[in-house]
Amino acid sequence: MKTELLQFQEVLQDVSLKPYNTLHIGGVCKYMVFPHTCEELQQLLLTIQENHLKYFILGNGSNVILSDEYYDGVVILLSHFDQIVYEGNQVHVGAGVLMPKFSMDVVSKGYSGFEWAVGIPGTIGGCIVGNAEAYKESTFDYLVDVTVLYQGTIQVMKKEELSYAYRTSFFKEHPGYVILEATFQLSKGNYEESMEIIKKRKEKRMNTQPLEFPSAGSVFRNPLNADPSGKLIEDIGLKGTSIGGAQVSQKHANFIINTGNATSNDVRNLIELVHDEVKKHYGIDLEMEQEYVGWD
Numbered sequence: 001m002k003t004e005l006l007q008f009q010e011v012l013q014d015v016s017l018k019p020y021n022t023l024h025i026g027g028v029c030k031y032m033v034f035p036h037t038c039e040e041l042q043q044l045l046l047t048i049q050e051n052h053l054k055y056f057i058l059g060n061g062s063n064v065i066l067s068d069e070y071y072d073g074v075v076i077l078l079s080h081f082d083q084i085v086y087e088g089n090q091v092h093v094g095a096g097v098l099m100p101k102f103s104m105d106v107v108s109k110g111y112s113g114f115e116w117a118v119g120i121p122g123t124i125g126g127c128i129v130g131n132a133e134a135y136k137e138s139t140f141d142y143l144v145d146v147t148v149l150y151q152g153t154i155q156v157m158k159k160e161e162l163s164y165a166y167r168t169s170f171f172k173e174h175p176g177y178v179i180l181e182a183t184f185q186l187s188k189g190n191y192e193e194s195m196e197i198i199k200k201r202k203e204k205r206m207n208t209q210p211l212e213f214p215s216a217g218s219v220f221r222n223p224l225n226a227d228p229s230g231k232l233i234e235d236i237g238l239k240g241t242s243i244g245g246a247q248v249s250q251k252h253a254n255f256i257i258n259t260g261n262a263t264s265n266d267v268r269n270l271i272e273l274v275h276d277e278v279k280k281h282y283g284i285d286l287e288m289e290q291e292y293v294g295w296d
């Protein structure tokens with residue numbers, strides 16, 4: 001191990017990435033670091049820069065397609081950035097907190113706002129980057145500000161300074177920013193009513209999404225002025241199409257599932273096949289929602 005990286009409290013070497021993403025694919029990374037504080041993260045990024053190492057911030061890995069290739073760099077996980085602090089009708093939440101946990105915490109404290117998000121298996125950081133949304137509500141709808149680390153400096157960015165749209169945000173276009181914490185606006189809630197909404201949302205997902213298999217959620221964004229991607233894919237008979245262990249879900253055609261032993265190449269080849277078939281049949285160039293990571 002590079003001695004420079006030994007100074008950090010929690011460093012692993014030669015780690016399989018499979019358990020760290022919801023599709024359960026991917027190769028081995030050289031280093032995985034779990035910083036405990038902002039200062040440690042600052043120092044880590046400086047060390048990475050000085051040693052010309054590659055790095056990547058991984059949330060819960062629920063929107064990425066990781067390569068099977070060896071990742072000769074540092075994967076950083078912010079799972080220790082896990083604080084949730086309420087202040088009036090606002091809440092400050094660490095980037096590493098999982099959205100389902102946050103959503104339930106908000107309800108349990110008597111607030112309302114994030115019932116829609118209970119089934120999104122991402123971290124707060126990942127949900128801000130991709131402006132995660134469901135049932136016509138999105139992460140940015142409730143955002144007040146984001147605390148980031150950028151070029152060695154911690155700064156607070158107000159929502160007004162940040163561009164965002166359907167499943168995207170300023171941060172998707174500017175990967176140099178590391179999200180540390182976010183502040184969200186809540187309203188006073190009613191526990192029973194919120195739990196009823198959550199129950200319905202969970203049931204709907206169970207019935208419409210292949211939650212029994214590893215996946216990374218919807219593969220493609222829904223195109224403008226056309227049917228949703230899932231319907232386009234289903235209507236040309238691609239449900240159930242497989243390459244190796246990757247399969248277009250029978251339950252929801254915009255999900256590609258890992259039936260057990262999918263490689264990253266299986267998943268990527270299947271994504272490309274679906275994309276090309278949709279293009280051939282409808283002339284629509286579907287855009288990926290998921291992100292390829294580690295494919296040089």
Ligand SMILES: Cc1cc2nc3c(=O)[nH]c(=O)nc-3n(C[C@H](O)[C@H](O)[C@H](O)COP(=O)(O)OP(=O)(O)OC[C@H]3O[C@@H](n4cnc5c(N)ncnc54)[C@H](O)[C@@H]3O)c2cc1C
Pocket residue numbers: 022056057058059060061062063064078095119120121122123124125126127128129130131132133134167171177178179180209211215216217218291
């Ligand atoms: C079963 C299932 C259902 C889903 N349903 C939905 C849904 O309803 N709506 C929806 O919008 N999405 C959905 N998704 C997709 C996914 O959960 C979201 O996109 C989520 O926001 C991704 O968060 P993550 O922590 O997993 O991010 P990752 O996949 O780990 O990372 C995504 C991107 O964010 C970056 N990133 C992560 N954390 C930080 C940080 N702290 N600072 C800077 N960059 C960071 C990464 O570098 C990467 O570029 C679903 C996924 C699954 C598997």
